[in-house]
Amino acid sequence: MTNFTPxxxxxSEALNGEDANVWAxxxxxxxxxxxxxxxxxxxxxxxxxxxxxxxxxxxRARLGVGRTHYSPAAGEPMLRRAIADIESKVSPHPCNPDxxxxxxxxxxAIYAVLACLLNPGEEIVIPEPxxxxxxxxxxxxxxxxxxxxxxxxxxxxxxxxxxxxxxxEQTKVVMINTPVNPTGAMATPEQLRELAAYCxxxxxxxxxxxxxxxxxxxxxxxxxxxxxESLDNIVVVDGLSKSHAMSxxxxxxxxxxxxxxxxxxxxxxxxxxxxxxxxxEAAAFALEFDSYFVKQMRDAYQQRRDLIxxxxxxxxxxxCYSPEAGMFVMVDVSKVSSSxxxxxxxxxxxxxxxxxxxxxxxxxxxxxxxxxxxxxxxELSRALDRIEQFVTSGNRQAG
Numbered sequence: 001m002t003n004f005t006p007x008x009x010x011x012s013e014a015l016n017g018e019d020a021n022v023w024a025x026x027x028x029x030x031x032x033x034x035x036x037x038x039x040x041x042x043x044x045x046x047x048x049x050x051x052x053x054x055x056x057x058x059x060r061a062r063l064g065v066g067r068t069h070y071s072p073a074a075g076e077p078m079l080r081r082a083i084a085d086i087e088s089k090v091s092p093h094p095c096n097p098d099x100x101x102x103x104x105x106x107x108x109a110i111y112a113v114l115a116c117l118l119n120p121g122e123e124i125v126i127p128e129p130x131x132x133x134x135x136x137x138x139x140x141x142x143x144x145x146x147x148x149x150x151x152x153x154x155x156x157x158x159x160x161x162x163x164x165x166x167x168x169e170q171t172k173v174v175m176i177n178t179p180v181n182p183t184g185a186m187a188t189p190e191q192l193r194e195l196a197a198y199c200x201x202x203x204x205x206x207x208x209x210x211x212x213x214x215x216x217x218x219x220x221x222x223x224x225x226x227x228x229e230s231l232d233n234i235v236v237v238d239g240l241s242k243s244h245a246m247s248x249x250x251x252x253x254x255x256x257x258x259x260x261x262x263x264x265x266x267x268x269x270x271x272x273x274x275x276x277x278x279x280x281e282a283a284a285f286a287l288e289f290d291s292y293f294v295k296q297m298r299d300a301y302q303q304r305r306d307l308i309x310x311x312x313x314x315x316x317x318x319x320c321y322s323p324e325a326g327m328f329v330m331v332d333v334s335k336v337s338s339s340x341x342x343x344x345x346x347x348x349x350x351x352x353x354x355x356x357x358x359x360x361x362x363x364x365x366x367x368x369x370x371x372x373x374x375x376x377x378x379e380l381s382r383a384l385d386r387i388e389q390f391v392t393s394g395n396r397q398a399g
Contacts, residue, residue, distance in 0.1 A: 014139035022132055022360035025344045029354035039348075040383040042371045043356045045181065045327045049245040049300075052286075052293045059282035067281060071274035074265045075102025075253070082284040083253055087236075091226040099255050101264040104275050106211045106239035106252035107133045111140075112271070113235050113254050114173065116263040117205050118143055123170040127163060128362025129156055129330075131181045131209065135360070146171070149364045152332065155321040156183040156364065160191045164198055174199055177209040178224075179216060182361050182370045183330055184323020186216065192227035200233045207235045211252070214243035214294055216325040217302045231257050242327060243294055244286045251275060251283045301327060304373040304380055311384040315391050327373045330358065334367035336391055344369050350393075351386035 026043045033039040074080065080097035087095035103109040110133070118124060120142035126134060127148040138145045148166045150156045163174060174195070178187040187195075192208075199206040208224035228234050239252030254264055268274070305322065308329045312320045317336035320329050337343035340358040347353050347369075356372075358365030375383070 010142065011140045014142065015136050022135075025341075025348055025357060026354055029348055029352075032348075032352065037352055039352045039354060040375070040379060040386065041354045042375060042380075042383055043354045044374065045242070045372050046247050046374055047242060047245040047297070047327075048374045048376065049297050051245050051249070052289065054289060055244065055246070055282055055286045058285040059278050062278040062281045067277040069277060071277045071280060073269035073272075073274050074261075075100060075275065076277060076280040076284070079253075079280040079284040079287075082287040083238075083255070086287055087223075087225060087255055090223055093225060093228075093231055095225070095255060099257060099261060100253055101256070101261060101268060102251070102253045102275055102280060103268060104250040104252070104272055106209065106237050106241065107137070108250075108272070109237045109239070109252045109254045110134070110175075110207070110209060111137050112264055112267045113207055113237065113256075113260075114138070114141055114143070114175075116260060116267055117173050117207075117235075122172045123168065124173045124175060125163060125166050125171050126175050127158070127177075127180075129180070129183055129358070129365040130362055131177055132360050134175070144170070147362060149362065150183075150185070151364055152330075152368065156180070156185050156330070158185050158187040158191055160187075160195050160198075163195060167198075167202060167204065171202070171204055173205045173207060175207040175209070176224075179210075179212040179221060179323075179325030181212060181326060182328045182356075182358075182365070184326040184328060186219070186221065186324045189222040189227045192222060192224050193229065196224060196228035196230070196234060200230055203233075205233050205235065207237065210236055210238045212242055212326045213238060215298055215301055215327060217298075217305065218324050221325065225255065235260065240283055240286055244289075245297065246283070246286065249279050249283070251279055301373045304375070304377060305329060307377055307380055308371055308373070308384065311381075311388070315384075315388045317391055318387075329371045329373070330365060330368045331355075331371060332368055337367075340365070340367055340369045347387065347390050351390045353383050353386045353390075 029039050080100040083100045084095040084097045123144045125146045213221040235256045241247040309322045312318050320331045333343040344357045356370040358368030
């Protein structure tokens with residue numbers, strides 16, 4: 001009998017490549033915690049708030065009336081209407097429920113959008129630092145990614161001129177994220193309008209990930225659908241994971257126009273066959289639910305941001321800027337360590353604090369680490385005490 005030799009798709013090989021270990025420090029932190037170590041986790045953007053009780057009650061009620069069957073591939077009408085209503089309120093362009101396609105999370109929606117827009121080898125332009133999840137998506141779809149650096153020296157500010165300069169005859173899609181994970185930077189309405197018009201003129205799709213749209217501090221988020229004068233080439237992705245503390249519910253969506261919507265529905269039908277009915281209807285309720293909880297959570301994130309920024313500013317050799325939005329603070333460790341990776345590994349070894357190295361987000365953040373706001377102030381203070389001890393200790397091994 002001959003030996004079986006496993007053969008795999010190029011897609012799975014790409015997902016298992018060198019970018020697959022971006023969570024190595026976090027994984028090791030979990031291993032230590034499982035062995036009883038007192039580890040403080042500041043690495044993941046999973047809200048430490050529970051989903052509001054009224055949303056849970058609504059979901060239980062929908063389960064009680066049998067909403068546990070197959071759902072339309074495009075999404076439940078109740079949720080599509082709720083999303084369209086919100087989009088119509090914040091944009092001069094009316095949004096029809098038929099413009100909305102529901103997916104199990106924003107990341108899945110982005111995968112579906114890019115799969116419908118790009119063939120293997122085609123070019124997509126993405127500013128960096130970028131959300132870590134974009135890399136495996138583009139790898140799996142075998143896309144040619146052109147990265148646009150937003151330098152640390154400018155606080156990673158959104159740079160329309162740099163994005164426009166990077167666009168070539170081969171570019172088919174530009175994908176942006178505002179507010180940005182991991183930096184908290186936000187594009188202005190003028191920047192979005194300029195980029196949307198330029199992409200339309202060049203016959204290029206513009207995709208905008210707006211999952212942090214409700215977690216802003218200094219100024220309100222402006223949606224790409226609000227800023228753009230035409231929506232022909234515009235796709236917006238959003239979800240409830242961050243805004244309503246519903247990360248484990250896995251619910252996101254894409255808003256587009258015309259033939260792309262038909263393709264997204266077909267893609268959803270072939271891959272997920274619809275999201276659970278009771279989850280979608282609870283999501284619709286969440287969107288219509290009193291926004292006090294969202295404000296309360298946003299205020300807590302702002303207080304945590306202020307705490308981190310103040311404390312980091314007091315630690316010799318570390319620096320950061322105050323992000324405008326989101327759930328993270330990027331800390332520059334270049335004066336005390338050879339890289340964010342080295343710093344994160346040594347910090348975990350010495351003080352049992354888990355932070356995320358900046359390199360996986362892009363070359364411009366290689367000397368940074370990302371700290372999450374998804375921990376209460378007492379836990380953050382404990383972590384910051386340990387970070388200060390680590391940096392100022394004579395036995396520090398930050399590299």
